[in-house]
Amino acid sequence: MRWALESASRTSTSIATCSSATGSRPVKRNALPVGRPRIPLLALVLGAGLCLLLAILHNNGLLSPVENATLRAAAPVQLGLRRVAEGVGSTLQSVPRLGSYAEENRQLQESVDVLQAELARLRQQSRDDAELVAAANFAAAYPEFELVSANVVARDGSALHELLQIDRGSANGVVVGMAVISTGGLVGRVVDVVEESARVLPINSPDSSVAVSVQGETEDIVGSVQGTGTALLEMDNVLLGDKITPGHFVVTSGLGSQIPRGILVGQIVKVRDRADIITRSADVRPAVNNDELKQVLVILAEVES
Numbered sequence: 001m002r003w004a005l006e007s008a009s010r011t012s013t014s015i016a017t018c019s020s021a022t023g024s025r026p027v028k029r030n031a032l033p034v035g036r037p038r039i040p041l042l043a044l045v046l047g048a049g050l051c052l053l054l055a056i057l058h059n060n061g062l063l064s065p066v067e068n069a070t071l072r073a074a075a076p077v078q079l080g081l082r083r084v085a086e087g088v089g090s091t092l093q094s095v096p097r098l099g100s101y102a103e104e105n106r107q108l109q110e111s112v113d114v115l116q117a118e119l120a121r122l123r124q125q126s127r128d129d130a131e132l133v134a135a136a137n138f139a140a141a142y143p144e145f146e147l148v149s150a151n152v153v154a155r156d157g158s159a160l161h162e163l164l165q166i167d168r169g170s171a172n173g174v175v176v177g178m179a180v181i182s183t184g185g186l187v188g189r190v191v192d193v194v195e196e197s198a199r200v201l202p203i204n205s206p207d208s209s210v211a212v213s214v215q216g217e218t219e220d221i222v223g224s225v226q227g228t229g230t231a232l233l234e235m236d237n238v239l240l241g242d243k244i245t246p247g248h249f250v251v252t253s254g255l256g257s258q259i260p261r262g263i264l265v266g267q268i269v270k271v272r273d274r275a276d277i278i279t280r281s282a283d284v285r286p287a288v289n290n291d292e293l294k295q296v297l298v299i300l301a302e303v304e305s
Contacts, residue, residue, distance in 0.1 A: 128294075137183075145260065146300040148172050150180075152293050156199065164188070164200040164290065168298060171195045177258040179299045185264035185287030186210070186252060187296050198298075202290045203227055203265065212265050213253040214244050222253055225265060225284055233266060233284040240278055246270060250284050260302055
């Protein structure tokens with residue numbers, strides 16, 4: 001027994017020494033991987049079978065009703081998506097042309113501006129031509145006068161004492177005191193002259209006084225009209241016995257000035273009694289609106305018949 005125990009002890013010591021010398025380690029069993037997903041074989045088999053079944057049904061035309069119904073249900077969505085895609089594509093294609101559109105718009109606007117300016121010029125030319133024709137006709141209607149046409153180029157002074165400046169002067173034979181007329185009648189008289197221009201005192205100026213006669217029913221009534229600085233002239237000191245009524249025409253009498261006889265001044269619109277009970281006054285509407293004058297005629301002289 002003692003021999004057997006000693007023999008076992010030596011054997012264990014030898015094994016330990018060999019293990020230490022060779023550096024061997026105890027062998028461990030491989031553990032199963034933890035957390036890795038497992039695909040059941042049954043699921044794979046069922047999926048493959050389902051796919052095979054659907055392929056067979058499709059080839060045999062048994063899925064056609066289902067497929068057609070699906071296509072009909074998806075058609076509106078497909079149409080909407082296609083329209084959206086087309087709209088986006090069209091917008092993207094038009095972006096590079098925005099700069100071209102802006103340039104075309106600018107050029108068109110310039111053309112419109114040019115045409116409008118030309119239209120305004122032609123209109124003004126037409127009006128000027130019409131006024132020239134009217135002036136020529138008026139001059140032809142008064143062969144007894146030697147006339148020179150002039151343009152109103154400026155208006156000088158205040159509203160009450162406004163003077164008209166014309167582009168004819170002493171170089172054209174114009175002198176102070178000459179009558180200035182238009183197609184409607186008397187405009188005023190020349191009060192200042194230089195070589196190339198002259199200034200005209202309108203008959204509605206408070207500084208203006210013109211000898212006139214009223215064309216009555218049976219006889220002419222002689223008097224004078226004064227400017228009031230308003231739209232009306234005033235004929236003063238009309239005798240109570242003088243028969244004047246609204247509607248009578250007032251013309252120049254040719255007395256006491258260089259203004260010839262018979263030029264229309266205006267028309268009586270109202271007759272008023274005065275406080276002295278001896279005379280009356282009358283309001284006269286001028287035949288010419290000086291605010292709209294652009295061209296006038298200066299009477300240089302009377303032509304002897």
